[in-house]
Amino acid sequence: SYLLLGNLANFFLDELIFAQQPDEVSFDETFLKSFRQSPFEYTSCRDIATDEDFRDFMRKARTQFENIKRVITEDFPRRGINLHQCTLEPSFFSERYGFQGRLDLLHINKKAYEIVELKSGKLPYPAYDTGKIALNHEVQTGVYRLMTESVFDVPSRRVEAAILYSSGSIPGTNLRFAAGFQQLEKEIINVRNLIIANEHAIINGNNQTVAQLFQALYDTTGTAQKSATFYTQRIEQFKSVLQQCTPMELSYFYRYIRFVSQELYLQKTGDVEYESPAGVASLWNSDFTERAEALDVLYGLSIESIDDSGNDMKIVFRRNHAGNDVVNFREGEICIVYPRQDEQDTVLNRQILKGALAAISREFVEVRFRNKQRNRTFFNENPLWAIEHDALDTSYNSMYKSLFDFLNAEKQQRDLLLGLRAPQAPAIPENKLPYPESIIRKAMAAEDYFLIIGPPGTGKTSIFARRLIEEFYAKENGNMLVLAYTNRAVDELCEAINAAFGCKDENSCNYIRVGSELSCAEAYQDRLLQNISEKASNRESLRTTIRKTRIVVSTLASING
Incomplete structure (x- = not known):
């Protein structure tokens, strides 16, 4: 609380x-x-x-x-x-x-x-x-x-x-x-440098490097202040979990710590061997012209309107630059917005606002911001604006937490995920069902997991996800959590659910979408949890609605909070 x-x-x-x-x-x-x-x-x-x-x-x-x-x-x-x-x-x-x-x-x-x-x-x-x-x-x-x-x-x-x-x-x-205090500032910079040094050690080292860093972490409990009981208890808890792991589980854990750290590093700095701008650091390590040529910038924008009448703030920008008509932006993507009057204005010397791209056309771009701004001076004093891509670290933090959750799982679950135990599925009679029902039948019979892999356009969402949702919903004895990595994919899943159950209005669809209006297509916003809650008279009635709703749809990031 x-x-x-x-x-x-x-x-x-x-x-x-x-x-x-x-x-x-x-x-x-x-x-x-x-x-x-x-x-x-x-x-x-x-x-x-x-x-x-x-x-x-x-x-x-x-x-x-x-x-x-x-x-x-x-x-x-x-x-x-x-x-x-x-x-x-x-x-x-x-x-x-x-x-x-x-x-x-x-x-x-x-x-x-x-x-x-x-x-x-x-x-x-x-x-x-x-x-x-x-x-x-x-x-x-x-x-x-x-x-x-x-x-x-x-x-x-x-x-x-x-x-x-x-x-x-x-x-x-x-x-x-x-x-x-200058001394405090020096200590802050020193801690920052130590963090970077540890990150480099993990990225460039091996499993033994990670194990040594964890051991150094354990050793800090001996010098911690007596009042720091919360810190020492958490470290000891972490240590005890790792001590009960098998050598293979530790190897898996350490290797994926390195992998996630490497991915996070690349998100921040980009791949130095890749020629075009990449990574958050490209915002200052690459030239603005270079990013524009890579179609990663919207620039020369002027504010057409500001709407703060709802729960958030929407700004519509007019696209004024003829040479910036083709860009690599999609609706729903997170972005950074900053004033750019000339080449002297960059993300390093201007205030930045973070939002989500709500709509984009040849003439206009609409960005939605979580926070309303009473300060109109900031907008009035800056006639021209730029929009660039943003990235979040939260998904990587969730990956680290998930690795620790893996170590805390039951032994049979860990063996399953490590491939030491084969996924269980009863034998299916060969009655030569037509495609795709033959695959649907096998997926429904699986006891652990069932993978359906295919390139874009092979019907993973429109056929298989839709049919599996229909089949599981018909069982009437369980709930479904339907996840995807992107909001666009979640929109497609919502469309598949609508098609599966013939949803034509909000009263005929029995699913909940977790997320925000910033990243949800308008057609499915009525199923957002916050919009459903507005119809509840109290907490208990909302709990009842949630309990009765058997399908929850979300991105992985939204469900992880």
Whole structure:
């Protein structure tokens, strides 16, 4: 529930910053809006399953809301922070320090760049010290300071960073500004370099290299502070899991750690042997003209309209450059958007907004952003814009977690995945069923798994996925989780389900789509969980709807959170 409360506190901040009259925003309306956007989290969280626990959660949430509201309406004006000059969740790349990050809030005026980072957890110990900032939070402000200084090329004295502790109820003590220390900055850079060194060791080493790094991690528990019990317990738990593994399981685990690390490295830096721009680092390691020739940039865009009437913000850009008519962008892809008036403007010296490509035509491009922006100055002062590809690390983090889950699985499951135990399937009578029913029958009989492999256009989705969904649904004794890697593939699966059950409207389709409107085709948005939740009168009715719905469709990234 603490994670849910943290996300809710950030939602409160966004809503209050965007509101025309923050002092008139009510907790009840804002909380209900949050519930409708994240229904599954509120309905499935075990910590708030009972009415009593949920009421306690609501009490804590109300306290957080009132504290954040007080800071915005009283402390911000006192500090000279103008809400019209604040940007929510701006992103930056810092080539100088090798950082990229997204701030909670940035306020820019002629005198200073002020960073505000929201923290919803407990106040730093001791709580009576109203100026205390936790060390990890101080480090975070240090990273953001360095990043902001390098992007805007300003001296450190013009950058201020503060932590907003939203759990504190004493007026005037929530917003705590952190001083900059050169020694802390040196330690931050040193830790960053050690991380890079370890990544290079994993990528360029062998299984023994990974084992040695884990052993070095185990050894840190001997020098950890006595108060760091959470850290030492987690390391010991991890160590005990690896100790019960067979040599083959450890070899598999170490080898895939190296493989995932290599893939993540290539996503960031690209393949140096590949001639065209690739990897996130190509945003600054390659020339803009080179990326444009590779069709990886939309540029010369002007803002046609901004719509923030819904849950998110939509900006329609007009495509003005005749030489930029053919590009390698698809609807649903994530992207970065930044001002580009001339060749001097790059992703390294401009503020970046991250969104998803909602629509693209010869004349217009529509991008949808999760955060609304009250600060129109940023848009009004920049007539021309560029859009480039973005990439996320979250899927790779899920891969690391999945490898550890593999080690925690039952022995027979591990043997199956390692190929030490053959997948089980009863013998099927040879009654010469026509294609594709012969394959469908074998797939339905499989006890462990069944692989259907084929190139594009062979009917994996339109024929096999559709027929298997029909067959499993007819059994009436189980639920189905239907996954794909991309949102476009999930759209195709939704189309297959509609075809399988003759869905013509929202009342005739019995499936739930996990994801957001940013990446879901309009035809299937009515089946999104957050849209279904709007029709529920309370949490229990939503739980009932979820329990009765036997098909859930999602991308792998969305279902992993």
